[in-house]
Amino acid sequence: MSELTLRCDFNGTTTTVVVEGSVEAHCCQALHDGLEMARMLRPRGPIVVDLGGVDRLAAVALLIFHRAADDARRAGRALTVRQLRPEIVHDPCSVRLLRSLWSDPPAAPVPTTREPGRGTGHGRRRGRSRRDGAVRPG
Numbered sequence: 001m002s003e004l005t006l007r008c009d010f011n012g013t014t015t016t017v018v019v020e021g022s023v024e025a026h027c028c029q030a031l032h033d034g035l036e037m038a039r040m041l042r043p044r045g046p047i048v049v050d051l052g053g054v055d056r057l058a059a060v061a062l063l064i065f066h067r068a069a070d071d072a073r074r075a076g077r078a079l080t081v082r083q084l085r086p087e088i089v090h091d092p093c094s095v096r097l098l099r100s101l102w103s104d105p106p107a108a109p110v111p112t113t114r115e116p117g118r119g120t121g122h123g124r125r126r127g128r129s130r131r132d133g134a135v136r137p138g
Contacts, residue, residue, distance in 0.1 A: 005019075013046070015038050015046070017034060018050045022057075028061055032068075035047075043075075047072055
C-alpha cells in the first residue's frame, strides 16, 4: 500500500485531479475534500479524475465519485473518472456496486399523494376536458 496523493493540473479549461496511491476508507474524506477544492479552484469547465496511479480503491470512493459527478452536473459541468478498473477495487461487492453506479437506471415513477377522504382524483369535474377532447361547459 502506498500513501494517497492528490494533484490538480489545469490544461485549457479542463481541471484534472490526479489520484495516486491507495484510496482506503479512512482516506476518503481527503479524496472528497480534494474534489471539492478542484471544483472551487476553477468553477467552470470539465473535471477529469485520473486514477491511473491508484493501486487500491475503497468502496466508499465509488460513492464519492458518483456524488461529485452529480454535483458537477447540477453546476453545469462534466466530471469523468478515467482509468477506473475493477481490479483496483479491493472489496468484491464493490465491483457490483461499481457496475450499478455507472449504469443509467430507468426513471422511477413519481409517487402521487392524495388527501384522506378525497377519493383518487380521477372523477370528472365541471369544466374539465373529457377523454374525447371535448370540453364540458362549466
